[in-house]
Structures are given as C-alpha cells and as structure tokens.
Amino acid sequence: MNLQELVLNYKEEVVKSIQESVRIKSVQEEPLEGMPFGEGPAKALQHMLNLGKELGFEVENFDNYAGHIDFGTGSDEEMIGVLGHVDVVPEGKGWDHPPYEAKIVDGKMYGRGVLDDKGPTIAALYALKAIKDSGLKLNRKVRVIVGANEETGWGCMNHYFGKLNMPQPAMAFTPDSSFPVTYAEKGILHLMLSQEYNEELNFSIKGGVAFNSVPDSVVAEFPVSMRDSIFANLDIYNEG
Template sequence: MNFKEIVEAMRGEIIKNTQEIVRIKSVENDAKEGMPFGEGVNEALEYALNLCDDIGLKTKNFDGYAGHADLGEGEEVVGILVHLDVVPEGDVNTWSYPPYEAHIHDGKIFGRGTIDDKGPAMAAIYAMKAIKESNISLNKKIRIIFGTNEESGWECMKHYLSKEKAPDMAFTPDAEYPVIYGEKGIITFDYEKNFKDACNCSVKIKSIKGGNRPNMVPDYCEALLYAKDEKVLSIKNAFDEFIKKNNYKIEMMVKDHRIIIKSYGISAHGSTPENGQNAISQLMEFLGEMNLSGCDVGDFIKFYKDKIGMAYYGESAGCELEDRDSGKLIFNVGIIDLNEEKVKLTVNIRYPITYTIEKVMNGIRETLEGSAITTNIIRHKKPIYLPKEHELVQKLMGVYKKITGNDAQPITIGGGTYARVMNNAVAFGPLFPGQEKTAHQKDEYISIEDLIKNTEIYAHALYELAK
C-alpha cells in the first residue's frame, strides 16, 4: 500500500493542526475538577480528541487523565502511544522564537513540544486518517492513546490501564529511528541532608536554588551568600580567577555583605546531558573551590565537588556502570533546593539494561558513609528489552527500511518512553539518525518534511501491524 500521495494531500492540514496544538501551553499545573494535570494539559487533550472526532475516529476521555481514538474493528488492538504534556520552556529570552508561537522558519516549526511529542502525535493521527481514507480492510483495531503527564510521573497511564486493557502490541513515536529494542532503567532520587550545626563561618550560604525537572539539564541556578567585610574582596578575586579558568556563564553581584551568584547553563534532555551544560554543577564547582568546609553546608558542597562534579557518567558517585548493548550509565543532576536548614538534590539516572536498581543504589550509598547524607528514591522504571527477532521489531524495521532505504539496525536508548507500560511495545521515531536532538532544549523544532515523512512511515507501520 502506498500512502505517500494521501499524506501529501493532507500536508497543509497537518502543519496547521500541529501549530495549533503546540500553541497550547500544556505544562503540568495545579489540578482542577476533571483536569488532574491542570488547564493547559486538559486543553491539549480535548484538542486532540476533538480532532480525532472530526476525522471520524471513535474517541473516549478517561477522566482527563488520558484519552484514546479507535479506527476499525477487531479483537486484537494495535496501539500507538503519544503524550501531549510538555516540559517547561525555561528562560524564554534564550529562544529565537516564542516557545508557544509555533513559528515557521526555514522549513521548521519551532516550539515546545514540536518534537516531544506533539508533532509526532499529529503525525500518528494523520497516519490513521490516511489509512481510513484509503478504504483498505484491517483485521485488527488501531488505537491511538493520548497520555498527559509523561514528563512528570506517568499517572496518566496508570489510570488509563486501570480502565482499559493494554493493546496487544504497540509503538510510541517518542524517541528516534530505527526501532528502539531496549531502554535503560530510570531512577529519580534525592540526596538529602539536614543541617544540624549552625554555620558560623565568615561566609554563609543562605540558599541555592536551580532546575525545573529531574529529567532536564538545568539552565539556571542561583546562590545567595552573606560574607563578612574581610571576605568580600577575596570572594570577588576567587570568582574572577575561576571565570578566567573556566568557560562558564556565571555572574556575581555584590551589595554590602550580600552576594548573589547566577549560573547560566544550556538545557538538554536528562538522558543526554552531554548535549547541555549543567548550571547547578557549574555553580557548585565554584563554591567548592572556596573551601567552605567546617560546617554542614560547606561539607555538602565539598561532597558535591568530590563525588558529583561536572561528570555525567557517575564516575565518582559510585555508579559508573556500562554494558555492551546499552552503553554507559547516565547521571544528571536536575534540581537543587538548599537553605540554612537542609538540602534536597534531585538526580535522574539512566542505567544499563543488564543491571539492577540495587546495584546502582548500593554503589551510590557506599560513597555516602559518614556523611549524614541520605537517599530517597522517588520513582523507578525498570529497563525494557525485546529481542531483535521479535515480530514487532522485525515488521517496524521492514517498514523503516522500505520507506527510507536505510539499512540500519535496531538500537537501545537512555530515554524512557511509554513502551515501558506494556509487554509488546517499542519506541519508533520520530528523529532520524544523525539529526539534532532538541527535546527539552531551547529552540525545540520539527522540520516540516520530517513531520510529513513520519506521517507516511506511521501509516505504513500501522497498516503492516493491523492488516
């Protein structure tokens, strides 16, 4: 079946509706009645379901947590899992175009969610429309499932699967091509410490705050210090020397005894911290060079410098692990909240598929002995793996090779997708090999040609799985 002409005829409609849903700021917010993740997320869900209604799909809203739309009949269900929530936009001033304007420039749609995951969601909807308009017969039902808090907990999928049976097989367009046959385990946890001893140092750290989400490389962090007269000049001098040695964007403002330090990084997805610059780690590296040990706050800063630093493979944190199939463990500091009484440091780890959470956390805890620092696991997702010979992997690889002519092999990733919520599921697209990864970053975009190409690929994939 050739869907290319059908998809091409829908080009203008696909672009328009992608822009419209990107303009909805669907960052999780305060819950309201019937809107468990806030008004913006609910608006995006209703937009998607209304669009599916207009296309002629059968829709259902699951209490604002999730929704689905069906095409065809049959006992077996082929699923495509997407999400409509987005991470915060960060510093708007760093974007070339407003993050919720869906501006088109140079053949690209710019905006938060364009690649993660609203653009792919639109491609999936129109893939179903292409199949519907082709009038081909299917043996299985095709179902698109819309999640609404993929970026911050997956309560949407828990609720959905408490109401509906999972599809018999599925894919999610929330990663890259070709097929993702394995995903690393994900741990989000806090380092925590209560500061029992009041700081009587000549330099007091009153607060350090930075980061938005554990799965984002933080692009901003700020510290407030108070210093005695004789220390202000030495701090200024130490700061100037630090800036000369390091290519970091950090600013210092001094007024009397009050010192504010602002650290600017580069946001990136937590699974690829090498693509960003961690604003928290930059700031902590400078504070670590000031040798503030002797009090609880100073000891924590020294711990950060010695055991975390600027590394993102867990080299000093006690969890440097690697395997053949999925590579190195990834360690991302996402959020810090420190005051004079306590500190909470939130970390997001992606660990290799052949290891366990016990192996990772035991190594981390060994480095904390004698420090009074504790760990608190917030959430954990086990690694997933399907054999390369699995029917789902093979069929999707066949579609990818046929449409692109690329003879690539299935891969593993550090990202976490909805493929984890059921047994027979994998991630499939939307990024093509070698493309720039802008998810969770400023100037996130999807090219219009890739949006159309993804629609064609997903139409073929759904047809092959459901025919």
C-alpha cells in the same frame, strides 16, 4: 494513489494541527474540577481527541486523565497501540522563538511539544487517516492512547490502565522524539543529596524547573574563601 502520496496531501493540515496543539500551554498545573492536571493539559487532550473525531475516528475521553482514538475493527486482545501524550515540561528560558507560538523559521517549527510529543502523535493520526482514505482494510484495531501526564508522574496511565483497567495492546509503539526510531531512552532517577558542613560554610546550588529536563541554567553561590580551590578544580576538569 499510494500512502506516501496521501500523507503529503495532508501536509498543510498536519502543520496547522500541530501549531494549534503547541499553542496550548499544557504544563501540569494545580488540579481543577474535572481537570486533574490543570486547565492546559485538559485543553490539549480535548484538542487531540477533537482532531481524531474530525478525521473520522471513534474517540473517548476518560476524565481528562487520558483518551483514546480508535480505527479499524478487531478484538482488544489483538489490538495495536500507539502511545502518545499532550503534556509538556516547563518551557524554561533562552528560546530564540516563543515556545508556545509554533513559529516556522527556515522550514522548521519551533515550540514546546513539537517533537515531544504533540507533533509525533498528530503525525500518527494522519498516518491512520491515510490508511483509512486509501481504503486499505485492517484485520486488527489500532488504538491511539493519549495521556495528559506523561512528563511529571504518569498519572494518566495509572488512571487509564490501573483504575479503569483498560485493555493492554498486544503490541505498541510510542511516536515520541526523532524520526524514524528511538530504540532506547535514558532512565530517570529522583534523589536527594545531603552533606554536613561547618556552620560558617554557606553555599547554594540552584537550577532547573523539572526533574525530567536538562536545566537551562545552574547558579552556584560559594563563599569567597573557597574561590582558589574551586578554580583549581575547574582547571583540572578543563585539562581532562
């Protein structure tokens, strides 16, 4: 049996595992004892590590910051890395299906983390299971490194590679986003904009719940005195 046939045999298990993971709301919260990013990310991390153990791999949890799942043998200097994460950005509003239900509609699963990054990380684990079950011998160790704070600060990897000084893979990839390969990703910039205005000119702009996600809505409030100039500029924008 080839690897593709083996993977297809795991289809129901893969779907079930992704649904279990997505149903754990793992948005960063206030830290708790032993849970540096809150209860949700810690639970999601432990779920991923438990899955790795159930699939027959060696696992280790590093203070609920991050964990890794090992398969194969070989030196750390030649290790192949697979970098995933279990935390998610806030769900926002406007969902057609509940974001933490992992409901399947017309052959597609809907939920926060299905694509980024619980689903792809679990797919990588089952790919390793296919290699293991096939009897194929690897000359190098494969290590799936799982973070719990990728979305909002990278504290997971700062702890794992920085404080703990864990070995860097010789080569690695990230199973994050669309299949088969995303070879570039937009950057991220945190900035504050300010402008002085006449004291009588009061307005506000509010939108978004996280720096690294597109806002589901933005609300701007302007004084009535600016109405004509705003709509004039909107007409110019629409014509352009």
